[in-house]
Amino acid sequence: MSGPDGLDLAALDTFLAANVDGYRGGVTAELVSGGRSNLTYRVTDGTHVWILRRPPLGTLTPSAHDMGREFRVTAALAGTGVPVAPAVALADDSVLGVPFALTGFVDGIVVRSEDDLAALDDPTVHAVAFSLVDTLAALHAVDVTTGPLAGLGRPAGYLRRQVERWYGQWQRVATREIRDVDTHYRLLDDTCPAESDHAVVHGDFRIDNAILDAGHPATIRALVDWEMATLGDPLADLALHTVYGDPTFAPVLAGSAASTSSRMPSTAELVERYTVTSGRTVRHWAFHRGLAYLKAAVIAEGIHARHLRGDTRGEGFATIGEATAPLAAAGVVAVHA
Structure with a gap:
């Protein structure tokens, strides 16, 4: 299974099957943004859509790109009235070589430019x-x-x-x-x-x-x-x-x-x-x-x-x-x- 830089789709498939309810297999992914901050991918099994975030490629600066923090904050803010994507799963570096966080996909527009x-x-x-x-x-x-x-x-x-x-x-x-x-x-x-x-x-x-x-x-x-x-x-x-x-x-x-x-x-x-x-x-x-x-x-x-x-x-x-x-x-x- 080939995928975009920074993702091992075979390893991700195994992780999703074990950790995400309703996962149907056959994961594919596309890079949404890559390198200003964490790498962000749109991940799907053809039925469900998730957002996966992992640190950028190369050497990282200390305290930045903290996936565990990102996941925990998102999970903790659910129900507070602050709008966040639903937290789905957090992985350590044993899956992709770096930690990553998975959230639900939130449909809408992003105004960048x-x-x-x-x-x-x-x-x-x-x-x-x-x-x-x-x-x-x-x-x-x-x-x-x-x-x-x-x-x-x-x-x-x-x-x-x-x-x-x-x-x-x-x-x-x-x-x-x-x-x-x-x-x-x-x-x-x-x-x-x-x-x-x-x-x-x-x-x-x-x-x-x-x-x-x-x-x-x-x-x-x-x-x-x-x-x-x-x-x-x-x-x-x-x-x-x-x-x-x-x-x-x-x-x-x-x-x-x-x-x-x-x-x-x-x-x-x-x-x-x-x-x-x-x-x-x-x-x-x-x-x-x-x-x-x-x-x-x-x-x-x-x-x-x-x-x-x-x-x-x-x-x-x-x-x-x-x-x-x-x-x-x-x-x-x-x-x-």
Whole structure:
């Protein structure tokens, strides 16, 4: 049985037969996205459809691409009102050589590019953007004092650990010297505040990590890509979501990211919507935006490094390295704001 890169269909067939009720055999798979984050495949037996997620090919950065975390968070959020795909099965590295998670398929649309966004009129674009912020606020309102989510992370010291972790990731993935990254790190290290609160933090919240209802796009059918979820300061999620709207991020999605479109609401509008919906006060915003830019810059460089090694699949990776330096420079400016 042959399949796309990263999948052994014979091994997957054996796993599905043993672990998934109703599996009919004869599995096939196609790559949905390949290399910016985890590899994502649409898997079917001809009757049922699932989504399989596994880490990217090649060397991985520590704490990223955590399939067990992604699966556990998705399972724990079921029934909370936060829209997620149904968790189906989790495998260790004995099946494919790396862990992978299987969820149910959620039908809908994913708006990744400006071309995708062009299918929506302006009122719908704004409705989608505000619905995303409302969903983020709902995620941050989930009770994390009891149950499986309570053990997801250590809220105290989250911001300090984020500064150190992402600078450490930079030192692992950097393909060139960019002085603004070092300056950026020192500024964040000097200005790191205490956490404003603690909540489930998605860690990569943006429009293309949501599945929208095809008939009513402002209805979020599922949030996806939970590999970096943890307990931490909810303002970190909000800040990263707004940084994904900066045009300097566009090269990470082949130069045409829906999140960076001028048709999307402004940062000020998104922050106002969040504060009204969540009831939270936005504090230390310059630090949070600066940290978000550091994270975005390191993510861009990490994908660029994988592309240089030949470990990405699909199109649109050639421009990603162009984003790193501008994101780092924007972060320096943001911390001084």
